[in-house]
Amino acid sequence: MVHGVRGGDTVACAGEILSYRYRFYAPSDRFYERCVGLTWCSTCREYSGAMVFVPRNEDLWDPLADLPMPERERLVRSEVKLLDYLDRLVRRGIDRRASRDRAG
Ligand SMILES: [Zn+2]
Numbered sequence: 001m002v003h004g005v006r007g008g009d010t011v012a013c014a015g016e017i018l019s020y021r022y023r024f025y026a027p028s029d030r031f032y033e034r035c036v037g038l039t040w041c042s043t044c045r046e047y048s049g050a051m052v053f054v055p056r057n058e059d060l061w062d063p064l065a066d067l068p069m070p071e072r073e074r075l076v077r078s079e080v081k082l083l084d085y086l087d088r089l090v091r092r093g094i095d096r097r098a099s100r101d102r103a104g
Helices: 069-077 079-091 094-103
Strands: 017-023 034-041 047-053
Touching: 017 079, 034 079, 047 079, 069 079
Parallel strands: none
Antiparallel strands: 017 034, 034 047
16 A cells, blocks of 8 residues: 555555656657556655556656656656646646546
């Protein structure tokens, strides 16, 4: 579990678990389908990251696409900053709307 247990102590946390996948490699790279999957708790901010496989033809929502490159690089370098940013977007409902659009 992402949250609630730390060092053997059970901490009650009813925070919502959010997740996000993003591409790490350029489309021309042979590792393009290897993406980063982040899962975090919106309340206590515990998170875990893992390598996930996303087929080349699957469109991933890129919340950083509109950011200027320096800002984007700053976020990608730090998972904590990235999660902060993503969490704000999700709270505003942007992620949910994007998911519904994809579902059709
Ligand atoms: Zn939590």
